Amino acid sequence: MPAIEVLVHGVYELGPEGFSCALIEWLSEGRVVPIWLTPADATMLDLRLRxxxxxxxxxxxxIAQLVEVQGGVSTIVIDSYHEGVFSATLSLSDxxxxxxxxxxxxxxxxxxxxxxxxxHDVLQQCSLYLGVEDLKHYFGIDLGGEGEHGGGNVDHDHSASGDAQADADFQSLMQSMGVTESDLRGEAEGDHEGPETDVTGESDDEK
Incomplete structure (x- = not known):
């Protein structure tokens, strides 16, 4: 199955620690994928997107100028995900x-x-349903009314799945990144110092 075009919503912060992620949306399915970023990457991307x-x-x-000299970009594809790390491929026209x-x-x-x-396999593995209320609560995204979410099958009362599984999927994803429910709500948990894993979702040798 060919790769699927996604919408990049922007850069957002989660929890009191301010962990940064880019939020991309699988429009036809109304599902989203958070991609964790370093503070420097988050700042640069946020500024450029704005x-x-x-x-x-x-x-x-x-890099963009050098790419143009070689004939320009053909595709930019996020093509794999393993143990919290997304990988991508830049393909040129040549x-x-x-x-x-x-x-x-x-x-x-x-x-x-x-x-x-x-x-498609990456989207199936990593994407999750978020209803309008979830998007407001976790990312501060206000879609501004019914019908503006790309999936078209969103339950605007809570989760797009219509059951607790969507919320469980989201909680599981956040916990895999070391972010707890209390972090997201801004509640203190003793001497919690943030995630043990790199919140960028990328290993040290990739930076």
């Missing part, structure tokens, strides 16, 4: 391809204007 440019070219601007971080995939998409695609 149309704020630096006075001098960034490293991603340079057939050359590069293994890149998911955060760089999102940034190059913002810089070049090319859409981000995600492999």
């Amino acid at each position: 149309g704020i440019h630096s006075r001098r070219p960034t490293s991603h601007d340079l 057939g050359t391809s590069f293994d890149i971080r998911s955060s760089d995939a999102l940034m190059l998409s913002a810089v070049t204007g090319h859409s981000v695609y995600v492999e």
